[in-house]
Amino acid sequence: MGFFDALLGRSKVTRANLDALFMVPSAAITLQTAAGLTPTGSGSVCFRAATGAAFAQTQTDIVELLNDNPDAPDVEVTQDSFGFTWLVVHRDPTDTSGLCTDLHAVNTTLESQGFASGLLCSLVAFADAAGRRAGLVYLYKQGTFYPFAPAAGSSAGGVDGAGQQRRDNLLEIQIRGQLSAELPMEQDLSRWLAVWGAPGL
Secondary structure, eight states, rough: OHHHHTTTTTOOOOOOOOGGGGHHHHHHHHHHHHHEEEEEEEEEEEOOOOOOOHHHHHHHHHHHHHHHHSOOOOOOEOOTTTSSSSEEOOOOOTOOHHHHHHHHHHHHHHHTTTTTEEEEEEEEEEEOTTTTTEEEETTTTTTTTOOOOOOOSSOOOOTTTTBOOHHHHHHHHHHHOOOOOOOOOOOOOOOOOTTTOTOOO
16 A cells, blocks of 8 residues: 555555456365255355446346356346345356356456446355255455355245344354365455345355
């Protein structure tokens, strides 16, 4: 950071290292071996679109942009209860490399068209035979990963029988330990945001 940046309170923006997404397929093998969690074939990119009247047009522009790009996958668009847009891609669950290539293409396409400021995270979904679910979340602006796991037995929104949203913190910590040698894991737990309503979870 330069002297004037420090003086004026500006911080240097770290450029996202999207190539980190290509480390996920190897990490997925470790996760399957260590925790029994396998990829579901669902991946998504979370995007904060413009608010107000510009929202619908921005969302339409993004979908058209991706669908017109021969290198980008077709996307399904969903919106969670917090107003964030999720661009969802699907692959065969055994093709994690292809899924991560698709997520990379979605991110880079949006970057190249000036939408980088709205990119928040990418997520690859996992599940096991017992019904546990977890998402491996890549924080776009931090260049790090963290696990998010709704509590087993809760709905897709993480809501249990008592109407409470609960996370499986133990599973999240276990995943961090299992993947810490393979992925740049986010050390600041305050950045392990709950992504309730994320597609695939």
